[in-house]
Amino acid sequence: MEALKGEECICPKFEKTFLIIGKKWSGLIIEVLLLGDRRFKELSEQIKGVSDRVLVERLKELEDEGIVLRTERMDGPVKVLYSLTEKGKDLNDVMKEVQRWSDKWMKA
Numbered sequence: 483m484e485a486l487k488g489e490e491c492i493c494p495k496f497e498k499t500f501l502i503i504g505k506k507w508s509g510l511i512i513e514v515l516l517l518g519d520r521r522f523k524e525l526s527e528q529i530k531g532v533s534d535r536v537l538v539e540r541l542k543e544l545e546d547e548g549i550v551l552r553t554e555r556m557d558g559p560v561k562v563l564y565s566l567t568e569k570g571k572d573l574n575d576v577m578k579e580v581q582r583w584s585d586k587w588m589k590a
Contacts, residue, residue, distance in 0.1 A: 502547055503573065507532050507540045512570060513577055515550065519565040544570070 491497075503509055510529045514520060520528070526537055541564060544550035549570040555561040566573075 502543070502549070503576075505540065505543070507536060508544060509577070509580070511537075511540055511544060512549065512566070512573055515564060515566045515570065516574055516577060519563045521561065521563060525564060549573070 503512065507529065510532075511525065514525060514528050522534075522537070522541075525541075526532065526534060529537070532540075541550055541552065545552055547569075548567055551565050551567050551570075553563045553565065555563065
């Protein structure tokens with residue numbers, strides 16, 4: 483990636499990435515889903531403070547970006563599972579680096 487030069491703008495792809503994963507709650511959703519598939523209630527319980535409305539919004543946005551997959555299981559009562567796509571799983575190293583940085587620089 484090329485560094486900024488003078489008055490040039492940031493790379494549009496880089497900017498779009500931060501607009502997606504930098505949105506409040508999106509990073510936490512990705513972090514939880516990196517641990518495995520979750521039902522909505524499980525996500526809601528593991529991400530303290532997010533409202534159901536906002537969680538639905540973020541999941542839909544991440545689904546639209548191809549990061550999250552929503553799967554309905556019909557083997558009995560309808561069961562909706564959320565998981566990461568390959569694109570979403572590819573954020574694993576990024577999330578580890580963010581965790582490493584936060585462990586070093588952020589106060590609890």
